[in-house]
Amino acid sequence: MRIPVELSKAYRLLNHGPTVLVTSAASGRTNVMAAAWNMALDFMPCKVAVVIDKNTYTKQLVDESGVFALSVPCRAQAQATVDVGSISANDLPDRDKFAKCGIIPFASSLIDVPLVEGCVAWLECRVIVEPRNQERYDLYLGEVVAAWADDRVFSDGRWHFEGFDELRTIHYVAGGQFFATGDVVEATKK
Amino acid sequence: MRIPVELSKAYRLLNHGPTVLVTSAASGRTNVMAAAWNMALDFMPCKVAVVIDKNTYTKQLVDESGVFALSVPCRAQAQATVDVGSISANDLPDRDKFAKCGIIPFASSLIDVPLVEGCVAWLECRVIVEPRNQERYDLYLGEVVAAWADDRVFSDGRWHFEGFDELRTIHYVAGGQFFATGDVVEATKK
Numbered sequence: 001m002r003i004p005v006e007l008s009k010a011y012r013l014l015n016h017g018p019t020v021l022v023t024s025a026a027s028g029r030t031n032v033m034a035a036a037w038n039m040a041l042d043f044m045p046c047k048v049a050v051v052i053d054k055n056t057y058t059k060q061l062v063d064e065s066g067v068f069a070l071s072v073p074c075r076a077q078a079q080a081t082v083d084v085g086s087i088s089a090n091d092l093p094d095r096d097k098f099a100k101c102g103i104i105p106f107a108s109s110l111i112d113v114p115l116v117e118g119c120v121a122w123l124e125c126r127v128i129v130e131p132r133n134q135e136r137y138d139l140y141l142g143e144v145v146a147a148w149a150d151d152r153v154f155s156d157g158r159w160h161f162e163g164f165d166e167l168r169t170i171h172y173v174a175g176g177q178f179f180a181t182g183d184v185v186e187a188t189k190k
Numbered sequence: 191m192r193i194p195v196e197l198s199k200a201y202r203l204l205n206h207g208p209t210v211l212v213t214s215a216a217s218g219r220t221n222v223m224a225a226a227w228n229m230a231l232d233f234m235p236c237k238v239a240v241v242i243d244k245n246t247y248t249k250q251l252v253d254e255s256g257v258f259a260l261s262v263p264c265r266a267q268a269q270a271t272v273d274v275g276s277i278s279a280n281d282l283p284d285r286d287k288f289a290k291c292g293i294i295p296f297a298s299s300l301i302d303v304p305l306v307e308g309c310v311a312w313l314e315c316r317v318i319v320e321p322r323n324q325e326r327y328d329l330y331l332g333e334v335v336a337a338w339a340d341d342r343v344f345s346d347g348r349w350h351f352e353g354f355d356e357l358r359t360i361h362y363v364a365g366g367q368f369f370a371t372g373d374v375v376e377a378t379k380k
Contacts, residue, residue, distance in 0.1 A: 009364075015226045016361035016369050017207010036205045039229040041241060041327060049239060049329070051231060075375055082377040133323065137231060137331065139239070159363060168372065171206035171361075173349060174199075176379035179206050182358065182372025185265055187272040189366035 001151050005121070009157040010147035011040035013072060013121040014048060016159070016181060018169035019081060020070040022050060023105070024061035025113045030105065032097050032116065033058045034085030036172040038070065046144035048125060053138050057089040062127060063134070068142060069108055070123040071116035074153075075180050076166040082176050110146045120167050122148040191341050195311070199347040200337035201230035203262060203311040204238060206349070206371060208359035209271060210260040212240060213295070214251035215303045220295065222287050222306065223248045224275030226362040228260065236334035238315060243328050247279040252317060253324075258332060259298055260313040261306035264343075265370050266356040272366050300336045310357050312338040 005013065014020070019036045037051035048070065052059050062068045073081045083101040098105055098114075105114030108124045115122045125142030133139040153159060153167045161168045161181060170178040195203065204210070209226045227241035238260065242249050252258045263271045273291040288295055288304075295304030298314045305312045315332030323329040343349060343357045351358045351371060360368040 012364055015363050017209075017226070017229075019207075036207070037229045037231065039207075039227045039239070039241070041227065041329065047327070049229070051229070078375045079377040082379055086379055130322075132320075137237070139231065139331075141327065157364065158367070159369070170375055171371065173205050174202055174347065176377045177348070178375040178377065179349070180372040180375050181361065182370040185268045185360055185368040185370050187269040187366045187368070189272055189276055 002148050003151045005147040005149050007046045008044050010046040010144050014040045018072050019172040021116050023069045023113050024058045026061040026064035031057045031089045032084050034081050048142050051138050052140050066127045067111040069113045071119035072121035074120045074167045120150040120153050192338050193341045195337040195339050197236045198234050200236040200334050204230045208262050209362040211306050213259045213303050214248045216251040216254035221247045221279045222274050224271050238332050241328050242330050256317045257301040259303045261309035262311035264310045264357045310340040310343050
């Protein structure tokens, strides 16, 4: 079941460094791309950073709308994640990467951008406009305004993947290769 | 054995989202902190982004020297990583977090900042000065000028952890809990 995540704990959805899908929408057009280059940037208000290349259709839509969403894909979606990372909407006649890559969108709660069905966490973001970062570094900052998780693997502020191997998050390296999120390692916080 | 990593492939050391140790040095003083909030920012020249809180001693040293290094710790170093993330050098009489946390430094190649012994990858970085990011978001950008890896787990631009479980990289969540980097998931890049 999709449950809301407290914004003060939303950073934990990205803290372990998963690859994400970035969705965008403007003027009735939508897009989705993959981004290994993302991170949390602040606890509260929760902020994130993500690299959106200047040649992407996503950049056009995000610049127009001022919003984007991050969906955290799972192991079962590794192929779709590579596909959306390899194909540019600019090269498709209808620019419909969702259909091309078998990505099923659903409506977000607070921003007018689709989220991705089958993912295990979602963050709805408003761009914190920083033109120099955006133009010089392809670096976008966002404030998280709503966050969600699949409660089979995230609840009470914690990920718990035991028994749900296909729902483990994925971490891209290169050439189609990911690592799945692995074993829990516990240290003592004094 | 510690081997050099081509700068064009250095992003792969961070691409899968491991938590890193940030080391710094200035005027004969040194420090180390942990940072889950890091990411690659560009391929070539290789750039990285990392969040360095304004209240940290690390920030003082990095602002003074204009350089920092990232060392990528492994599973065997999970406790030390939590320790350096929990203790502030500002609270230690001698400000020596290395000794306090059992962190053994060694010399880097191109910048005057220690790297951390026992880690599995290292990136030597020069700050790309962006005062607004640094002051407003605690966000530091760096150009990677040298990179290294332990060839038991990274060579020819690929991580390969099989047979070296204690050398798997780690991904922090919260409260002392990490995930180790898990199984390889292969997708087809068309």
